[in-house]
Amino acid sequence: TGHVTYDPGFVNTAACSSKITYIDGDAGILRYRGYPIDELAGKASFLETSYLLIYGELPTTDQLAAFTEKVQLHTMLHEDFKRFFDGFPRDAHPMPVLSSAVSALSTFYQDSLDPFDSDQVEISTVRLMAKVPTIASYAYKTSIGQPLLYPDNTRSYVDNFLRMTFGVPAASYDVDPAFAKVLDTLLVLHADHEQNCSTSTVRLVGSGQANLFASVSAGVHALSGPLHGGANEAVLQMLGAIQADGGDAASFVRRVKAKEQGVKLMGFGHRVYKNYDPRAAIVKQAAQDVLSRMAKPDPLLDIAMKLEEIALADDFFVSRKLYPNVDFYTGLIYKAMGFPTKMFTVLFALGRLPGWIAQWREMINDPETKIGRPRQLYVGSPEREFVPIEKR
Numbered sequence: 001t002g003h004v005t006y007d008p009g010f011v012n013t014a015a016c017s018s019k020i021t022y023i024d025g026d027a028g029i030l031r032y033r034g035y036p037i038d039e040l041a042g043k044a045s046f047l048e049t050s051y052l053l054i055y056g057e058l059p060t061t062d063q064l065a066a067f068t069e070k071v072q073l074h075t076m077l078h079e080d081f082k083r084f085f086d087g088f089p090r091d092a093h094p095m096p097v098l099s100s101a102v103s104a105l106s107t108f109y110q111d112s113l114d115p116f117d118s119d120q121v122e123i124s125t126v127r128l129m130a131k132v133p134t135i136a137s138y139a140y141k142t143s144i145g146q147p148l149l150y151p152d153n154t155r156s157y158v159d160n161f162l163r164m165t166f167g168v169p170a171a172s173y174d175v176d177p178a179f180a181k182v183l184d185t186l187l188v189l190h191a192d193h194e195q196n197c198s199t200s201t202v203r204l205v206g207s208g209q210a211n212l213f214a215s216v217s218a219g220v221h222a223l224s225g226p227l228h229g230g231a232n233e234a235v236l237q238m239l240g241a242i243q244a245d246g247g248d249a250a251s252f253v254r255r256v257k258a259k260e261q262g263v264k265l266m267g268f269g270h271r272v273y274k275n276y277d278p279r280a281a282i283v284k285q286a287a288q289d290v291l292s293r294m295a296k297p298d299p300l301l302d303i304a305m306k307l308e309e310i311a312l313a314d315d316f317f318v319s320r321k322l323y324p325n326v327d328f329y330t331g332l333i334y335k336a337m338g339f340p341t342k343m344f345t346v347l348f349a350l351g352r353l354p355g356w357i358a359q360w361r362e363m364i365n366d367p368e369t370k371i372g373r374p375r376q377l378y379v380g381s382p383e384r385e386f387v388p389i390e391k392r
């Protein structure tokens with residue numbers, strides 16, 4: 001087939017050009033719209049970073065205020081939409097609930113689905129940014145049988161989400177400002193990562209001119225896998241299993257090196273980074289800060305640090321350039337904040353949302369966009385004669 005290139009996993013294939021995110025995997029560099037991630041994390045809020053990703057420039061004070069107000073105007077869910085949450089089993093994983101709910105937004109907002117109408121794309125952008133935190137917290141509230149809280153738009157984006165998640169109607173809820181700040185930073189760190197699995201999915205679905213809700217809903221599913229966003233949940237399960245086994249990090253690493261079926265060092269390795277993930281360095285510091293404030297230290301932090309220490313000194317990992325990625329330490333922070341393990345990947349989705357939206361918008365406005373349609377190498381049977389069923 002002449003000009004067809006075989007590239008499983010798209011390791012060497014650029015499927016688009018993009019102005020949004022720059023990664024130099026060998027040097028461990030990540031920039032959004034030219035700004036280094038370690039400058040943004042801690043200095044720019046999540047909504048500010050979202051604005052940067054989606055519109056291309058850091059907002060002025062007035063622009064950020066206007067964007068924040070627009071988002072706050074749309075944080076409520078339609079009353080009929082709420083019935084949705086009762087339709088799932090109580091023990092449902094919140095990722096498929098989130099994906100289904102995002103998909104369902106397209107049934108409630110049928111007037112704004114045209115990918116080529118910029119006003120409709122704008123209102124869909126705002127609705128997604130506003131409603132995904134509400135959906136995420138309602139998925140959690142339903143799973144524990146607590147009433148759903150209306151958004152409180154006098155609070156910041158993250159404060160409002162934390163209150164909807166952990167607050168109850170009968171009592172006031174004071175968000176721990178240190179937790180809110182760390183969560184905001186973690187969302188910034190997850191906000192975009194160029195053509196990763198879920199973002200490529202969003203672009204691919206959108207390249208067929210499916211609407212923004214449909215595309216993002218597919219992205220949520222793509223993110224759920226343990227090799228992608230689901231890794232933060234898988235890391236905590238791994239640390240828990242090591243702890244239950246007596247806390248022997250070295251013996252777990254031996255099993256990884258022996259390539260035992262299904263045993264990987266979760267939270268390690270990356271397709272693009274062949275150096276320390278710059279996000280992981282920031283997360284590790286945040287984990288140490290947050291966990292040192294806890295009344296009771298989490299023994300899983302020690303296990304994680306021990307695992308990292310052993311791996312970074314071991315030729316198996318060194319020769320393969322395997323370093324901790326963004327999700328090696330995030331789960332420990334989420335756990336300290338009180339999130340159940342099942343919610344970890346939902347938090348990743350909350351963070352990645354502006355990246356998905358920005359990439360979808362860039363794709364739809366790019367005159368070079370074509371429907372995504374990979375080729376294949378056919379390795380099946382050559383032509384053969386049909387055998388009627390009674391003769392098989």
Ligand code: CMC
Nearest residue numbers: 226227228229231264265266267268269270271320325326
């Ligand atoms: N533990 C043990 N061995 C590993 C790991 C790991 N976490 N990651 C890669 N390897 C080995 C792999 O077995 C292979 O060895 P060999 O050359 O002997 O066959 C070599 O390293 C190269 O790995 P690969 O699987 O070809 O690399 P990839 O680019 O296809 O996969 C990855 C990247 C992230 C899926 C993979 O490193 C992995 O499975 N990591 C664990 C899951 C994880 O933490 N995922 C989160 C990624 S960061 C958040 C996000 O963006 O989603």
